[in-house]
Amino acid sequence: MLLSGAEIILECLKREGVDVMFGYPGGAILPTYDAMSKYPEIHHVLVRHEQGAAHMADGYARATGRVGVAIATSGPGATNLVTGLATAMMDSSPIVCITGQVTRGAIGSDAFQETDVTGVTLPVTKHNYLVMDIHELAYIIREAFYIARTGRPGPVLIDVPKDVQIEKIEFVYPEEPIRLPGYRPPALASEDQIQQALELIAQAQRPVILAGHGIMLSGAVRQLRELAERAQIPVTLTLLGKGAMPEDHPLTIGMMGMHGEAASNHAIQQADLLIALGMRFDDRVTGNLKTYARNAKKIHVDIDASEINKNVRVDVGVVGDLRAVMDQLLPGVKPMTHAPWLNQIRDWLEDSNERDIVFRDSGELLFGAHVINDLWKFTEGNAITVSDVGQHQMLEAQYYPHQRPATMITSGGLGTMGFGLPAAIGAKFGRPEEEVWAIIGDGGFQMTLCELATARQENININIAIINNNFLGMVRQWQEFFYEERYQSTPMFNPDFVKLAEAYGIPAMRVTSREQIAEAVAFARNYNGPTLIEFVVEQEEIVYPMVPSGADLDKMIRRPKPGEEVVKEHKS
């Protein structure tokens, strides 16, 4: 079959099972766009900015576990992808980005819209390719998908010069197994490592499981639950680990880290064994490394060998696919009780409840925490939520408990403002049967709000909740605590978000009091297409608890109990 490079690209995408791709056309990728009409089974979503395309592919990947695809032209089109690639890299999200490049002969000549894209994206991709020979094209696309989704997943970029897209060859789809001599994702742990881990688990009095994104990525949700229940080990979750264990499960303590549940942080600090599963001891999770879980032995299971002993020195490092390793481990795990330890944790949780804002009457005031909590209530806790970055993100993590895996999508590692809206669109394309809510602050929303047009053009049924405090709330919180309330460049002038949505043809409502929330949520849920609700919330809300950057994990700034005085200044 005589096919052009462009047709080979689309043929290979089809064979990889791609049903949707997110992109933006331009000169150097036009041959591929021209060939799209021959492949109607792959739906192309026209974005408004290439960053949106990368985030949509990312949202799609996180919601489905399948590889998301973004496509862009050379030069500025490709450089606009970079933030999205870095986001996917930090959060181990499998995406493949295809970019056009200037013709082979023009490479290196500073041609119009030329950028060294493989050079620029080298540090923010798992791997990347510049296709200089059309005979390699199909092999490379297969490798790219394989690399993106296996091992520790991540983004892969393929840069295809325009003349490679135009050139034609007699095409036979390569069926032989992929051969990558330098790529061998680990699967099983050694019997030694399993025995050592089992011994530590059997001896522990105060064990804690730290469950991360890897639980979802390797599909070890059932195994995690089995381990926790059989050995009665409490589970703390990383931000991206939310959904790994049902949050109403009696053994789930809650999120750990900077804005984690205080009981989780106390449990980690007082534990005698940490069982870290598919997480990477990020600084937002550990606080001061010198005082982190000092009395605990540590077991760390990760598929990426370079993560073992990177931040925290561990006693047993196990490199392997989490699900496979758990299956090796579980037969040796004996039933245990740990009653005194679980009681201690329950006491910590009760203390948290006494401090919790959602159990207090806020009177006339509308707080972000109440909005998220009501949203959880009115959606029966069953929606896919896609959050942006900042206070609302932490409030979502605290007040929207998730019961199922892959229902909480957010930019954790990179903390990319502007991620929320496009990622929600991508997630909805991946899981059209699910209710999808984008929960976004007023700051982050304005970074990628152009994708409202994409949502409207596709009539994609997502609900957008803007938590508007007319401030860059998290930065403001730091200024309040650590910079003597000097609110430099954090108050925001905002557009009328309701009118803005309506200008895009998106029905919208504004909510200013708690009574209006139910009606607004019902309105959004009943409309078949994109909707937007602006929640106007208190300007000076604080996300508690907070571990100041670099402080000991259990030295948290707590919300005062009723009657206690508010302390406003802290040392960072």
Added chain:
Amino acid sequence: MTDPISKKHLLVALVENKPGVLNRVVSLFRRRNFNVDSLTVGRTHKPHMSRMTIAVDATRGDALKIKMNLLKLISVIDVAEVSIEPHVSRDLALVKVRSNDAESRNTLTLICEHHPARIVDIGPEVAIVEITAAADQVEACIQELRALGIVEMVRTGVVAMGRGTRILDSSYEPVVTTSADGVPKAFEVYSV
């Protein structure tokens, strides 16, 4: 980490012979903040594989980190830390020294007798000495040559190989595709 003392480590990496692989390795060292003493790269007896020798001054833990991160690169086929086992390592230096009188030429000849060095070029003003030896022997010879007056110098950096039957190799053969004209074509093969 295990051993807080920094010392010399020699890592050998077998990599795919493709454009940009050196860039990937160097980019890794830069973004992970690894300090490298020397890095050499060259072909092997197989056209689709190149070999790098990386000398680092690091703790054992940091050397392991570098190894693990190198292995993460798709284009890196295998990595061995040859300095923890019996090995042979060689550095090569070309040193141009002053040799414009009888005394300096005599001294030069003496130095070359006592070191693994030889004069490879000599003229009325200067001579070039080639030293091929383990890095510390090269260093010692250079110290002696300083007395003559070094005017120019170049070193290749260390290359190393484990001794005996510890062989770093891969049975990997590149995929061969057939181009439009029917000529089989090993697409992995490029020059460095």
